[in-house]
Amino acid sequence: MSWKADLQLTDQMEGLYQQAFAQGYLRPSLLEDNEVHLLYDHHYDLHFTYQISYARAGYQSSPSALPAGAQCAICREQAGSPGKEQLQLLDLTLEDGSEHFLQLTPFPLYPRHYVLISREHRRMQVDRTMVAQGLQFLDRAPEYTVCSNSDLPWAGASILSHSHFQVFCKLNLPVMNCRRLFTLYEDAQISITTRHYRMPVISLIGNDRTRVASEAARIIRSWKARYPQRATVNMVMSKSSGTYTLLLILRHADHRNPEHLMRFKSEGIGVIEAAGSWVFPPASRELLQELHANSRSIIKELTAAISPFDPAVREHFDVLHHY
Ligand SMILES: [Zn+2]
Known part of the structure; x- marks a missing residue:
């Protein structure tokens, strides 16, 4: 079966x-004021990035009042409510019949930063259904990069x-460019490898969407079962010439920002940062100077702190015991 891009959807987006x-609703300055810096790392042969995000200066993690019917900050009922009169939505039904909106x-980190939200207010659950829905969206909009935070x-x-x-x-995150390291499994349909990266990343590459989703689900289940309620994944999905690439970045709730770096980064470290593009909030001139002067070591240390194990050791991936 072949899946065609949905030009109507991408035009609507x-x-x-x-x-x-x-x-x-958006102003050019929200994007133009974000300072993005490149940090080349010879060992990984990658350009990591970091940005000081002025757009996120207004970010509030717990909004004070919810409009009628809304249960959280991204519920559909937020559109048109006081302060969100300009928020426009685009409804979308995926191939499995699940209803979403864009x-x-x-608080954009990059141009064309959308959120694809389930119509129903239900908890984040990184599982086979979620993987499949991300891939279904990619079929409709293959020039997009689909990222997922965790549960x-x-x-x-x-x-x-x-x-x-x-x-x-078209966002190209650093993790998408790193080379393969260990092959975990390979057949004619799918290639499952780790990547030469600072965090454990499992890469699944294949043309069969169902196969990619089912293999990813097995890996996610194994990792979650190893550390119940502590282990999960971030996901980065893309599609090129009919081939899907799904990256699973292994995460563990006990591996978090070190205390002494909280002054640079106190909020949780999300998928975009785990993928190599760091985001720091605006800060005092002194703190920013310190950040710029030590950005390489700060980012290295933050990444090591959130990495659940050393990805350069093949045996560490045995916890994903199917392989
Ligand atoms: Zn909600």
Whole structure:
């Protein structure tokens, strides 16, 4: 079976984006003011990035009042409520019949930063269904990169109470460029390898969407079973020339920001950062100077702290015992 891109959907998404600027929901400065820095790392042969995100200066993790019917900050009922009059939604039904909607985040990290949200307010649950839905979205919008935070606090999570993906147009995250390291399994349909990266990353590459989803689900189940209620994954999905690439970044809730770096980064470390593109909040001139002067070591230390094990050791991946 072949899956065709849905030009109507991607046109509608672009329309939503243009309209957001026309109506003042987004301003160019939200994106232009974000300072993005490149850090080349010879060992991994990758350009990591970090940005000081001024857009997120207004970010509130726990909004004070919810409009009628809404149970969280990303529920559908938020659109049109006081303070969110300009928030526009795009409804979408995926191939499995699940209902979702797209909206633009008011705190964009990059241009065309959408959130794909389940219509029903239900908890984040990183599992086969979620993997399959991310891949189904990619079929409709193959030029997008689909990212997912996790379902456990302090393990790469954002809003836990409501299932969602973060979706970016053509975003190329550092983790997507790192080379393969250990082959865990390979056949004609699928290649499952680890990546040469600072965190444990399992890469699944294949043309068969169902197979990719089922193998990913097995790995996620194994990892979660090893450390119940502590282990989970962040996901990065992309599609090119009919081939899916799904990256599972292993996360563990006990591996979090070290105390002495909390002054640079106190919020949880999400999928985009685990993927190699760090986001720091605006800070005093002194603190920013210190951050810029030591960015390489700070990012290295933060990544090591959230990494559940050393990914350079093949045996460590045995916890995913199917392989
Ligand atoms: Zn909700």
